[in-house]
Amino acid sequence: MRSSRKASRPQTDRKTDRAPCPALRAGAALLALVCAGAAQAPPTPRPAAGAGPQFVNVAREAGLTLRNVNGEIKKTTIDETVGNGVCLDDVDGDGRLDVFLPNGSRTRPFPPGEEPRSALYRNRGDGTFEDITERAGVASRGYWAQGCTFGDYDDDGRPDLFVTGFGRYILYRNLTGGRFQDVTASSGLKGRGWSTGAAFGDYDGDGRIDLYVSHYVDFDHTGPPLPGPGTMRNCFYKGAPVICGPGGLKHSIGRLFHNEGKGTFREATREAGLVTVPTGYGLGVVWTDLDLDGDLDLYVANDSTPSWLYRNDGRGRFTEIGARAGAAYSEDGRAQSGMGVASGDYDNDGRFDLFVTNFSHDYSTLRHNDGALLFTDVSMTSGVGVATLPYLGWGAGFPDYDNDGRADLFIANGHVFPGIDAQHLGTTWKQPNQLFHNEGGGRFQEASARAGPAFQELHSARGAAFGDLDDDGDIDIVVNNIDEPPSLLRNDGGNASHWIGFRLQGAPRNRGAVGARVTVLAGPLRQVKEIQAGSSHNSSNDPRLLFGLGAATTIDKIEVRWPRGRLQILKGLSMDRYHTVQEPEAGSP
Amino acid sequence: MLHRRNPPRLRPALPLFAALLALLVVIDCGEADPARMLAESRRLRAEGQPRKAADLLARLIERSPRDYAPHYERGLALLAAGSHDEALAEAGNAIEADPKSVDARLLRADCLLALGRDEEALPELRQAVASAPDREGVHRRMGAVHARAGRLQQALNQFEKELQVNPKDAETLTEVGIFHLQAGQLAEAETRLESAVSLAPKSSRARQFLAEVRFKQSRHKEGLDLQAGALADDPTNVQLVVNHAAALESYGDPRLAEEILKAAFDRGLKDARLYVQLGRHYRDWLRFDEAIATLKQAIAIDPGGAEGHFHLARTYLSQGRNDEALPEFQEASRLAPTDPYAYYYIGSILAAQGKVEEAIPLYRRSLELDPVNPKAHYSLAKALARTGKDQEATVEFARHAELLKRLREIKQEGVATAD
Numbered sequence A: 001m002r003s004s005r006k007a008s009r010p011q012t013d014r015k016t017d018r019a020p021c022p023a024l025r026a027g028a029a030l031l032a033l034v035c036a037g038a039a040q041a042p043p044t045p046r047p048a049a050g051a052g053p054q055f056v057n058v059a060r061e062a063g064l065t066l067r068n069v070n071g072e073i074k075k076t077t078i079d080e081t082v083g084n085g086v087c088l089d090d091v092d093g094d095g096r097l098d099v100f101l102p103n104g105s106r107t108r109p110f111p112p113g114e115e116p117r118s119a120l121y122r123n124r125g126d127g128t129f130e131d132i133t134e135r136a137g138v139a140s141r142g143y144w145a146q147g148c149t150f151g152d153y154d155d156d157g158r159p160d161l162f163v164t165g166f167g168r169y170i171l172y173r174n175l176t177g178g179r180f181q182d183v184t185a186s187s188g189l190k191g192r193g194w195s196t197g198a199a200f201g202d203y204d205g206d207g208r209i210d211l212y213v214s215h216y217v218d219f220d221h222t223g224p225p226l227p228g229p230g231t232m233r234n235c236f237y238k239g240a241p242v243i244c245g246p247g248g249l250k251h252s253i254g255r256l257f258h259n260e261g262k263g264t265f266r267e268a269t270r271e272a273g274l275v276t277v278p279t280g281y282g283l284g285v286v287w288t289d290l291d292l293d294g295d296l297d298l299y300v301a302n303d304s305t306p307s308w309l310y311r312n313d314g315r316g317r318f319t320e321i322g323a324r325a326g327a328a329y330s331e332d333g334r335a336q337s338g339m340g341v342a343s344g345d346y347d348n349d350g351r352f353d354l355f356v357t358n359f360s361h362d363y364s365t366l367r368h369n370d371g372a373l374l375f376t377d378v379s380m381t382s383g384v385g386v387a388t389l390p391y392l393g394w395g396a397g398f399p400d401y402d403n404d405g406r407a408d409l410f411i412a413n414g415h416v417f418p419g420i421d422a423q424h425l426g427t428t429w430k431q432p433n434q435l436f437h438n439e440g441g442g443r444f445q446e447a448s449a450r451a452g453p454a455f456q457e458l459h460s461a462r463g464a465a466f467g468d469l470d471d472d473g474d475i476d477i478v479v480n481n482i483d484e485p486p487s488l489l490r491n492d493g494g495n496a497s498h499w500i501g502f503r504l505q506g507a508p509r510n511r512g513a514v515g516a517r518v519t520v521l522a523g524p525l526r527q528v529k530e531i532q533a534g535s536s537h538n539s540s541n542d543p544r545l546l547f548g549l550g551a552a553t554t555i556d557k558i559e560v561r562w563p564r565g566r567l568q569i570l571k572g573l574s575m576d577r578y579h580t581v582q583e584p585e586a587g588s589p
Numbered sequence B: 001m002l003h004r005r006n007p008p009r010l011r012p013a014l015p016l017f018a019a020l021l022a023l024l025v026v027i028d029c030g031e032a033d034p035a036r037m038l039a040e041s042r043r044l045r046a047e048g049q050p051r052k053a054a055d056l057l058a059r060l061i062e063r064s065p066r067d068y069a070p071h072y073e074r075g076l077a078l079l080a081a082g083s084h085d086e087a088l089a090e091a092g093n094a095i096e097a098d099p100k101s102v103d104a105r106l107l108r109a110d111c112l113l114a115l116g117r118d119e120e121a122l123p124e125l126r127q128a129v130a131s132a133p134d135r136e137g138v139h140r141r142m143g144a145v146h147a148r149a150g151r152l153q154q155a156l157n158q159f160e161k162e163l164q165v166n167p168k169d170a171e172t173l174t175e176v177g178i179f180h181l182q183a184g185q186l187a188e189a190e191t192r193l194e195s196a197v198s199l200a201p202k203s204s205r206a207r208q209f210l211a212e213v214r215f216k217q218s219r220h221k222e223g224l225d226l227q228a229g230a231l232a233d234d235p236t237n238v239q240l241v242v243n244h245a246a247a248l249e250s251y252g253d254p255r256l257a258e259e260i261l262k263a264a265f266d267r268g269l270k271d272a273r274l275y276v277q278l279g280r281h282y283r284d285w286l287r288f289d290e291a292i293a294t295l296k297q298a299i300a301i302d303p304g305g306a307e308g309h310f311h312l313a314r315t316y317l318s319q320g321r322n323d324e325a326l327p328e329f330q331e332a333s334r335l336a337p338t339d340p341y342a343y344y345y346i347g348s349i350l351a352a353q354g355k356v357e358e359a360i361p362l363y364r365r366s367l368e369l370d371p372v373n374p375k376a377h378y379s380l381a382k383a384l385a386r387t388g389k390d391q392e393a394t395v396e397f398a399r400h401a402e403l404l405k406r407l408r409e410i411k412q413e414g415v416a417t418a419d
Helices: A028-038 A384-388 B002-028 B034-046 B050-063 B068-080 B084-097 B102-114 B118-131 B138-148 B152-165 B170-182 B186-199 B204-216 B220-233 B238-251 B254-266 B272-284 B288-301 B306-318 B322-335 B340-352 B356-369 B374-386 B390-410
Strands: A054-057 A087-089 A098-101 A119-123 A129-131 A145-151 A160-165 A170-176 A179-182 A195-201 A210-215 A255-261 A264-267 A281-288 A297-303 A308-312 A318-320 A341-344 A353-356 A365-371 A374-377 A393-397 A409-413 A434-440 A443-446 A461-467 A476-481 A487-492 A499-505 A517-522 A525-530 A545-548 A557-561 A567-570 A578-582
Touching (some): A087 A145, A160 A210, A195 A297, A210 A297, A297 A341, A499 A517, A499 A557, A525 A545, B034 B068, B138 B170, B152 B170, B204 B220, B204 B238, B220 B238, B238 B254, B238 B272, B254 B272, B288 B306, B306 B322, B322 B340
Parallel strands (some): A195 A281, A393 A461, A499 A578
Antiparallel strands (some): A087 A098, A098 A119, A119 A129, A160 A195, A195 A210, A210 A255, A255 A264, A281 A297, A353 A365
């Protein structure tokens, strides 16, 4: 996000490109003048200022104030611990990234009118947000929500909103102007139980985005398992009685919904081969083309059970190959407690690697994609593993926060046991989030201590979503904190290097171009990114793709591989701005 | 005249002098009475002076070399004094003096057991059983021999027979309880060990293993209390210190584990096992520098101990310092060639270096030694898959999955942890 510390952006264009430097605080006007002047000048490299990008939590000033509710403050059952995600997209077509925060609830009734609600915040473009929840029709009062994802399922050019939670799903169709209609009943998205992560992706290449929904535990709110004498065996952590589960509780099976067109979905879980026995406690999910064969594979992070890697055969059938691929277990064959998931190419070798957050006293797992759907656990050798041991990770992503052309790592941390502090087990309920700088050569170095005051704060964080909320060419981060308002981590100074961004518009179907891959070649850098609609923990990111260009001063080549395989080469695009790219019509060159 | 006058005075004094002499002999030189000498030797032995008892009995044997009792008692005294070879010779003498003596057979067996000659002890014990089937302690000894030899079922049979003749033998109850515990028969283990503790509340061994039962029953507090009580009565029991510290890491206050280990150092215990446990503690709590320093101390105390090298290697591995971990694992493997896990880790490091073909035989060796290690099956499966041995890989992946399933089923705790 912008601040007086940030470097300016030289050029803009309308729709996807807006004036970059409106006043947020004193000095912003001067900055605007600088920006305006710079718009006429050729791009020049700008070294990172001082200590590098600084992140500041500006949620309160920006107006992101929704207080999260997840059961009682003193957690006694597992439903109170998983928490909520964050979803980012431009819901009203004004070109600015808006923020949706799903909210939880509790079993004990609220006084009438005081039920928690989810919140949709419209980005005013001046660094502040307007709460448009009620007018948008997405409050879902009384619904215990978990996750969300944006996706234009009906190909009308507007992002729709899917929300997971307890008892049912909600599909909000975007009508226009940031107004939504709950169309769940007519959509065919019938879900019960406890749904968590969700992701849109066109798995069968018919041009319509389908939907996978993770399910966690088959949980009964009326008779939840409780810790204490005589209780089930899975209610202890290092000897201390704690919240029961998920071990010992019944699994709930994740579901695949095929987009039938005309606004309807049909469950296709079994016919697609997405039933794995024994099943897992599903949380994070991402559609991503891991073998670069042009179709989307599915990766699901399961808690306490092996994670799944479903290889797509391109015809709508999947085979679970997680163990064989080295993507199901820890390096030594343990099922970890997979929470959030991210897919990104951290070593710029053209293949998407995988990152999964896990429980405290275990490491979060970075898996290098070696090709041929084989992965190597490089958590320890990369420097990520040891640093994550004290923390319980949730939301995660590969934002290149300093635009040096290498994907960095962010992890939102927070424990599930509020009483853990008293147990002196080397971990705590509230934890700092973590930022890892990609040093190149497969090594990461934790940068939290030098990345600004936001990383000194302690929260029990859950979902995290990544996007350029102020369109200034660097990635900001929104984090949903359990039982607290969210954090908005404004990136100050991340745009010191040149960058280029893309909003892809597919045609005629899959208007959001979910699954499209963009490759940018600039100097020694060869970066590839993919449009995903759902990842991290219960979250979805900015659908635009932003590439930091490091020391490069020119872009050599840009390739767009559209979801149905069409390759488009872009030339002559200017740096330091977002570009809207339309999928070429069939038959065009 | 004078001559004539004296004899009458002397004549009545002679018997008196003889009696006085005899009395002096009796008073001054009790050893002249074998029964009293035997009693005295037993007293000395009971009071912790077995060597003195043995010396006293040696004098008695000089006087009566063919008597059974002095040989037998001296054998007991020598055994108590730790002179096992001499004790064995005396036991032989006792058997020669009374070939039908069950006690002498048992003494000889105990001497052989003390000398580590278990298999030679067995015939003596069998002979003792044949002569006195209801004799207490014989089956217990046989059970211990079988247990040490790994003949667990035979060991259990003997312990059960012991309990038939001696149902309140706390020692046997303890051993049977341990057997059941190790066999995963928790209810049986609990019954026996509870009885043992009830019969011998001060038995640290019985409490130590009853504590293990309690941990498996998720009755962690009781387990920790049992260990703490046993440790209070047996503060120099290094293994108990180590076990208690390990239990505190998992079920109690880990800071207390550190305190207990350091207190053991303060008591003068300098056993490498304590340093290894403290090193593991530091590693678990991510205090890697302290872990490495402490594990190096363990190695300095016991350079031939594989555990120190193994855990130092694990600590390096935890930090991604594979190059430093590799030689330590290799040393651990050299020192303990039957330890399956060092092979596994060496294989893992080699695989991470891209030497997958070299890793495969190491994983296989690890699995020969521990066929139910899921980690090794998983790593072997991955290595096989990487080298194009798909069918073998499939088998290994399946074994890994099955083992994980079984582990999950028997696991006693496991929330959303890092298990």
